Amino acid sequence: MLAREHWTPLNVAKMASEFLVTRDGDRVLDIGSGVGKFCLSASYYKPHAFFDGIEQRSSLVQHAVAARKVLGLVNASFFYGNFTRLNFSAYNHFYFYNSFFENFEGFDKIDNSIEYSQALYHYYSGYLFNELDKMPAGTRIVTYCSWQDEIPPSYSLERSELDGLLKFNLKT
Template sequence: MIFQALKQNIDIEDSVFNKLFSTRNRRLAERHWTPVAIAKIAADYLVNKPNKKVLDIGAGVGKFCLVGAASTKGFFYGVEQRASLIKSANKIAEKHNIENVKFIHSNITEISFSDYDAFYFYNSFFENIDNSCPIDKTIVPKSELFISYSDYVRNQLSKTPKYTRLVTYWSTWEEIPESFDLEYSELNGVLNFWRKMS
């Protein structure tokens, strides 16, 4: 029902979509998971032609990828280091027969960006410098990880081809190479749309 609505471009409230998650993951939604409306806008920009391979850098419970896969003709890949979140995301994808999505249990530093065409980043590294709302206790926050992860992403993005698209949501821009130009912003600069121009 939810995914059929998304396929038909019918708006879905976050309170409805978030019922797909466990009670615990539902409680984390407002702080950690991309709102449906934002996911749709971002996915639409990233999938500017069919079959684009989009990587969600720090997919969490998979909300962005699930929405993007249902509402576009792209393929969505979410990398996430927490096994429990990958399990939850996979369960939802399988139950609702969403075939153009894949969740990868890995650290971002193990991922080569050359395998993907476009990128989404909802500041998944911020938990290392702000522990006011931890996802769980399996990851020990360290400020140096924020820096090293951001450096890794910036380095990988700098190697992508010209015209590569990137969307950032609540980002500090630490991870964005100078070769990417800001095309436009929404939500008072919280949601940003980038394209590599050099």
């Protein structure tokens, strides 16, 4: 149940990583990495790029780190904390699977370990919007199941797949 609603499907990770990685050594951040499914699968598909995940639930980070060890992937890393504490300039590109939707009533929750509020949705979306706006031209972000509230107008929508659920954005 959690997997279907909260973790990225493999075909999505493949399409997203194809768009996000343009050069060897690119660094991609998954904003809200959960159990690490996007970073782990993308690091398998793109062994010459690096995928970091930031996640606010420590138990999920522990699952991601354990899975990385079992899979022997050396180009994925996971960090515990709020994405607002990260330095975005350390990354070239970003992946975002509607991480803030949990804050709305009526959306399924992963668990009850954190506080939810619509104010947090707007705060996080606004914070991400500002960080993305500061990134240089050429920055890419793929969103999955997002309303794109966090994507500034300085990004153009290059294409979309899966009936518009998966969107490929490029900073111009």
